[in-house]
């Protein structure tokens with residue numbers, strides 16, 4: 352667990368360094384270290400002309416092999432009975448590939464040694480049975496997201512930055528075949544009459560695809576890779592997503608059962624933050640999680656996970672998040688965690704927060720705490736609930752205690768840019784106070800954001816509650832950042 356301000360935990364309430372040297376060494380997506388880059392460069396410089404020539408030859412050979420592979424793959428697709436692939440045994444398929452590629456190589460007049468042939472056949476096998484060009488990206492642990500814009504353009508996100516890769520598909524048909532393979536493996540279908548699909552892959556990755564004619568320039572695919580090693584509070588502090596002081600505050604908030612909403616834009620780190628915050632929940636509490644795509648990985652023992660289901664092709668059998676939530680309330684939960692509140696389930700979520708399931712958490716798509724509250728109001732209106740605005744707001748203000756704003760800044764870094772407490776109502780307006788914020792001060796020449804976290808100086812509305820529950824947060828935590 353994170354550093355404790357809880358009474359009785361090793362005495363002193365001073366800020367302690369976060370335990371978790373181990374977590375620090377956890378592999379994370381980061382670019383190759385600069386020292387390695389320098390080393391490689393130096394080695395290149397000291398090469399003699401013979402070595403350079405050999406490297407050149409090797410590069411050309413690889414290029415040539417790549418071209419041959421592309422050509423062979425094309426021939427394989429033309430000659431293999433793709434429909435029969437699912438039922439073919441591995442040895443039959445390998446034999447078939449060896450035979451078709453052997454013939455093609457002869458026809459092309461290409462001579463390869465035994466080893467080259469073996470590698471080529473293995474690559475072709477992967478191509479036919481696996482996910483083709485996507486396979487290496489899926490295996491690459493430094494890649495977080497894969498975004499395909501038609502067959503000729505594949506982007507990946509590494510260390511918070513989007514990069515164009517040299518991965519391509521042969522053509523739209525090739526891309527569609529891979530998409531079809533992915534979605535049929537999870538029992539779904541995508542075609543002209545059913546042109547988009549949102550699914551969770553076997554390994555937990557989130558997958559979304561949209562195919563033509565809705566996708567105008569070729570199929571669009573996005574994959575959010577599932578990470579077994581979820582980022583923990585310590586990791587997020589180490590990455591500069593928030594400070595140790597903010598973590599201590601959040602620990603007190605979650606442990607004392609405040610209702611928390613994590614707000615943020617797409618890919619800003621909402622789910623990651625929610626998952627990390629859940630680690631502050633006591634192990635003996637019964638937690639139910641409800642998600643459209645099960646991504647959360649809670650560490651507690653007593654966890655019931657639910658995943659909503661879209662309608663089938665005939666439009667039947669849908670189980671919405673709202674259905675799950677209503678059912679969850681009958682299942683005696685201590686806390687309810689809804690992965691993302693985006694629709695009519697908002698009503699039940701707020702009611703749950705107001706009626707005995709305090710300590711519940713969810714995320715919403717919004718750009719600030721204030722915006723988050725408006726989003727909740729809109730969701731209530733869209734759900735067809737006719738209530739005076741004041742009543743809606745009063746419902747929100749008594750349900751939600753804390754809004755944590757996650758953001759992906761322009762340099763790719765993800766930070767908790769604000770922690771805001773909901774303190775009640777003033778007339779018709781929900782009153783809030785910001786307790787911590789990220790203060791931007793400038794930009795480095797290579798476009799990295801310079802800034803720091805600071806407390807705003809206000810006293811937490813919940814200080815008394817924290818104290819009563821045994822979380823004595825030192826006053827220093829709430830003092831604004833003082834420049835040295």
Ligand SMILES: Nc1ncnc2c1ncn2[C@@H]1O[C@H](COP(=O)(O)OP(=O)(O)OP(=O)(O)O)[C@@H](O)[C@H]1O
Nearest residue numbers: 495587590592616617618619620621622623624765
């Ligand atoms: N502070 C962080 N530092 C580095 N990477 C992070 C950080 N927070 C999240 N990530 C990574 O960013 C990616 C997106 O995070 P996450 O899924 O939590 O975002 P999200 O806001 O829930 O996205 P969506 O809107 O698509 O649901 C993940 O791969 C995650 O591992």
Ligand SMILES: [Mg+2]
Nearest residue numbers: 621622623691
């Ligand atoms: Mg998410």
